Amino acid sequence: MGTYVIVLKKEDLAPGSCTTVDVKGTKIALFNAGGTFYAIDNTCLHRGGPLGEGFLNGKTVTCPWHGWEYNVENGKCETTPGVSVKRYDVRVAGENVEICVD
Numbered sequence: 001m002g003t004y005v006i007v008l009k010k011e012d013l014a015p016g017s018c019t020t021v022d023v024k025g026t027k028i029a030l031f032n033a034g035g036t037f038y039a040i041d042n043t044c045l046h047r048g049g050p051l052g053e054g055f056l057n058g059k060t061v062t063c064p065w066h067g068w069e070y071n072v073e074n075g076k077c078e079t080t081p082g083v084s085v086k087r088y089d090v091r092v093a094g095e096n097v098e099i100c101v102d
Contacts, residue, residue: 004091004098010037011095018061020052023101027052028088030097031072033059038072039088039099045077051085 007021013032020042021030027042029052038059042052049065059073069078075087089100 002089002100002102004089004093004100006093006096006098008097009095010092010097013037013097016056018052018054018056020050021099023099026101028099029054029061029072030090030099031056031061033072037090037092037097039090040070040072040075041085043085044068044070045080045083045085 005023013019015032015034018031021028028039029042031038042050044051044063046066046068049063051061051063054061054064059071060069061072062069075084077083091098
């Protein structure tokens with residue numbers, strides 16, 4: 001069972017936005033897709049681009065380096081089917097956004 005860690009206040013990440021958070025030494029990309037928060041590994045599988053600095057459109061983030069696309073809800077790569085990045089459970093507790101880590 002993982003532990004939930006507070007990463008930011010929900011008001012600090014507007015709908016349609018993304019950011020990168022550090023949780024126990026791991027860089028995680030955090031997204032607010034229409035008021036629902038999602039978290040996946042920050043590193044694109046193509047060339048290591050920072051997904052938390054990407055472009056969010058609905059539930060799809062585009063890597064800012066070479067355009068690979070990922071579904072933020074499940075971590076699946078939409079550019080290259082069959083590969084995916086790790087997905088993390090996220091919850092909102094009051095005003096805090098928390099990510100579950102191992």
